[in-house]
Amino acid sequence: MTSTGIRLHAPAPGWSIAADVVVVGSGVAGLTAALRCEAAGLRTVVVTKARLDDGSTRWAQGGIAAALGEGDTPEQHLDDTLVAGAGLCDEEAVRILVTEGPDAVRRLIETGAHFDESEEGGLELTREGGHHRRRIAHAGGDATGAEISRALVEAVRARGVRTVENALVLDLLTDASGRTAGVTLHVMGEGQHDGVGAVHAPAVILATGGMGQVFSATTNPSVSTGDGVALALRAGAEVSDLEFVQFHPTVLFLGADAEGQQPLVSEAVRGEGAHLVDADGVRFMVGQHELAELAPRDIVAKGIMRRMQEQGAEHMYLDARHFGAAMWEHRFPTILAACRAHGIDPVHEPIPIAPAAHYASGGVRTDSRGRTTVPGLYACGEVACTGVHGANRLASNSLLEGLVYAERIVADIAAEFASGAADRSGDGPHARVPAPVEHPERPAHPLLAPEARFAIQRTMTDGAGVLRSAASLERAAAQLQRLHSEARDALDENGKTAEPGVDTWEATNLLCVARVLVAAAALREETRGCHWREDHADRDDADWRRHIVVRLNPDRTLAVRTTDTADFPPTRQHQQEQ
Numbered sequence: 001m002t003s004t005g006i007r008l009h010a011p012a013p014g015w016s017i018a019a020d021v022v023v024v025g026s027g028v029a030g031l032t033a034a035l036r037c038e039a040a041g042l043r044t045v046v047v048t049k050a051r052l053d054d055g056s057t058r059w060a061q062g063g064i065a066a067a068l069g070e071g072d073t074p075e076q077h078l079d080d081t082l083v084a085g086a087g088l089c090d091e092e093a094v095r096i097l098v099t100e101g102p103d104a105v106r107r108l109i110e111t112g113a114h115f116d117e118s119e120e121g122g123l124e125l126t127r128e129g130g131h132h133r134r135r136i137a138h139a140g141g142d143a144t145g146a147e148i149s150r151a152l153v154e155a156v157r158a159r160g161v162r163t164v165e166n167a168l169v170l171d172l173l174t175d176a177s178g179r180t181a182g183v184t185l186h187v188m189g190e191g192q193h194d195g196v197g198a199v200h201a202p203a204v205i206l207a208t209g210g211m212g213q214v215f216s217a218t219t220n221p222s223v224s225t226g227d228g229v230a231l232a233l234r235a236g237a238e239v240s241d242l243e244f245v246q247f248h249p250t251v252l253f254l255g256a257d258a259e260g261q262q263p264l265v266s267e268a269v270r271g272e273g274a275h276l277v278d279a280d281g282v283r284f285m286v287g288q289h290e291l292a293e294l295a296p297r298d299i300v301a302k303g304i305m306r307r308m309q310e311q312g313a314e315h316m317y318l319d320a321r322h323f324g325a326a327m328w329e330h331r332f333p334t335i336l337a338a339c340r341a342h343g344i345d346p347v348h349e350p351i352p353i354a355p356a357a358h359y360a361s362g363g364v365r366t367d368s369r370g371r372t373t374v375p376g377l378y379a380c381g382e383v384a385c386t387g388v389h390g391a392n393r394l395a396s397n398s399l400l401e402g403l404v405y406a407e408r409i410v411a412d413i414a415a416e417f418a419s420g421a422a423d424r425s426g427d428g429p430h431a432r433v434p435a436p437v438e439h440p441e442r443p444a445h446p447l448l449a450p451e452a453r454f455a456i457q458r459t460m461t462d463g464a465g466v467l468r469s470a471a472s473l474e475r476a477a478a479q480l481q482r483l484h485s486e487a488r489d490a491l492d493e494n495g496k497t498a499e500p501g502v503d504t505w506e507a508t509n510l511l512c513v514a515r516v517l518v519a520a521a522a523l524r525e526e527t528r529g530c531h532w533r534e535d536h537a538d539r540d541d542a543d544w545r546r547h548i549v550v551r552l553n554p555d556r557t558l559a560v561r562t563t564d565t566a567d568f569p570p571t572r573q574h575q576q577e578q
Contacts, residue, residue, distance in 0.1 A: 003178055003374075004554045006234040006445045007171045008508060010500050013184055013198040019045040019162075021413060022183055022199040023207060024169045024228065027057035028145075029381030029402030030207030031152035035111070036410035038161050042417065045199050046156065046163040047185055049208075049223045053149045056209045056220055056382065057399070060145025061266035061334060062128055063138035064108075064403075065396035066101040069125045072133045074098040081397060084130040084296040085390020086529040087545050088241070090568030093387035096368055097397065097404050104403040105137065113151035115139045127271040128395035130296040136396045142266050142332045148399065164199075168502055169208065169227055172235035172377060173198060173436035180204050180376025181434040183231075188502060202434050203413050206232065206364060206372075206379040207406070211513045213453075213506075215357035216461040219248055219264045225506040226513035228383035232364040233512060233552040234445065237372045240385045240549045240568075241362030242513070243520035246393055246530045247466045248358035249300040250276075252351065253315035254342060259457070262356050263338040265318060267395050270294055272331065274320035277350060278307055281319070298392045298530040301355040305466050308354070317350035355466050359398060361389035361530065362520075365549065367571045370409035378413070380405040387568035391529025445556070446487035448511055450503035455483065456510050464518050469535045473522040480515050488556065512552075519560050520548040 023034045026048035037044040048055070067077045077098040082089050109115065115137045116124040125134040139147035156163065166188045173181040182200040208228030212220025229239055250270070252263040270276070270293045275283050284307045289295035295303075304316050320328070325347045328336045339346050364372050364379040366386050372379055380386075381402040388401050463476025487508075490496050498504040526540040527533050547563045563569050 003174050003236045004234055004552050006552065006554065006556065008234070008445050008505055009447050009497050010170050010184065010186065010505070011196045013196050015197040017045055017197070017199045019043045019199055019201040020417070021045075021203045021205060022047060022201045023205045024183060025055060025207030025209060025381065025383070026052045026153070027055035027207060027209055027381055027402065028148055028152065028399050029406045030205070031156055032403055033205050033207060033380065033406040033410055034161050035152070035155055035159065036407055037413070038159050040410060040414040042413065044161055045201070046161055047167045047169055047183065047199060048163065048165055049168055049227070051165055052153045052156065052163060054221065054223060056224060057402075058146045058149040059219065059221060059264065060148070060399060061142040061264055062268040062396050063126065063136040063144045064105060064148070064399040065131065065135050065394070066105045066137065066400055067098060067135055068102050068105065068123055068137060069134055072135050074101070076133055077101070077135060080131050081388070081394045084392050084394035086298075086392055086539070087390065087541060088529070088547065088566055089390035090387025093368060093568065096408070097388050097401060100404045100407075101400045104400065104407060108148065108151070108403060111151055111155050113139065113148050115147075116141065126268055127294065128267040129270065129291070129294045129300060130394045136268065136271070138268065140333070141330060142268060142334045145399070168505060169231060170196070170505065172204060172231055172374070173200070174235065175434040175436060178375065179434065180374060181436040186502070186505070198436070200434065200436065202376055204377050205370075205409055206377065206383050207381045207402070208383045210360045210382040211510070212357045214456065214460050214510050214514050214517070215465065216259045216457040217251070217262050218260075218357040219251055219262060220357070221261055225509050227506070227509050228379065229363055230509035230512040232372060232374070232377065232379065233516070235374050235377065236551065237374045237377060238365045238549050238551045239363060239516060240365040240547050241391070241520075242360065242517045242550065243524055243531050243548065244361040244389070244391050244529055245357055245517065246297055246359040246361055247301045247355040249297055249304050249355050250318050250353040251356035252339065252342060252344070253354045256314050263342070265335055265351055265353055266332070267297070269318065269320055269332060269335065272323070274318050274323070276300070276304065277317050277319050278311060279313065279317070296392055297395065298532075301466060301530070302532060304353070304355055315352045315354040318353050319350040320346055321348060321350070323347075359393055361385075361391065361393050365569075365571065368408065369412040370405050371412065371571050373571045378409045380409055391531060445508065446490065447498040447500060447504040448483060448487050448507040449498045450507055452483055453503070453507040453510060456480070456507070456514050460514055460517070464521055466532060468521055468531070468533050470522065473518055476518050477522060480511060480518060483511055484515065516550045516558060519558055520550060523548055523560060523562070
């Protein structure tokens, strides 16, 4: 895969760091990868957009899924995952996840993460949507992500892993042969380095999280602007399944005009027996699925939206008054506090909820070792598309995927160093730092003005949200193309573009991922998983049990193709080995 030659408009790097591996992101995937790299003796640098604990991981409430309970097996976990994925999971990838998952969780516990225990002293496990067994380990009741983040951050700091915080990654560096040579980044504020610089390394692990900020209302933090997917596209990597954005069914409804990050009401609340009801108290999910409120998330989100449409309502309700105060305070203290902060007391009243953008099941296409189609570039966590999630992620599989595939990536990198595949410099076990090609004098990618971010979010919410159609997607594509064309034409005609900065880089990244998402959603003329086409209401296995793969052309147009089958296609690196 050759590079597009496209980079964001930014100053040339004014400083640099040399490393064996640069990890971009500090959630469960990124920090797990960093710890394993450090243990393997690799010079590692972690680059993260805000503080080490500011990613999506710390917001995860429900827990982490693994076959750790009595009577549960990886095979049962695999079956539930395949059902949730609606025919598009890669079975090999899922089998890796469920088989290696239990030991990965045990290693996380050894790292210092403390999960809630039962009175007997074992892990206290719960259920969530799509799971037929209690296999969700949780911490602090509903603060699992915060506890995992705490443990990993403490371990990274205790082991002296080099970190660069408050740093927005810009672009991938490549050498003359097209192999990864590091990244450019912009450090915001204080620290040893400021402004645009570079980390030179022969291996880059993208663990940048999601892209929820492409929609007006999301559970994602403000840093989730699709930076990793956009970087990978500019570098020539392929992305897959980006149309499958999971909308969490139960997000605290703060009003029809609410924007930005919204409080999540974990699926574990339903797992413990809460009911979805309408304004009259009717449980509308009963009879729609054998698991009722615990059906897979796409089915529950659709059930909520249908009921809202039928009744002309802006939201539904989650009723857990029967829990009582003691259970709320012990099991769900974070959610209880968030609700009360917004004037809702779930002990005494139902919680108003509505779906909001939550998780990207698609992303940068990888093989079973996390390798992308660009040599030396790896991806794991929400930024990646490993084939695990298919058309709809099974609840609480995301943290597990970050753990398992981060470890597999580091095993691959370490094996390359051990085998001598990495080019040596003669100074011990480390690889020669590759020489990147020169930074282009003229910007190859125009930047959008900061206010374009809100136009993108409104366009995506209106045209590519929970409910989609050919007409809505066509309108969205036209509006996104107008933003793209205006910025491109200004650059091509007079060389002018918006002033480089965090706001303009983020808006540009959001437009990039939005265009890909809409293109894929328009092409997939069926309803499958979390992709709901009102004009194609049925699942179509004959024509659409396949993946949509997109890459960016050098002229900034999109190359879109479908795979021949539902098999997750290997990366070119994988093909070259066979």
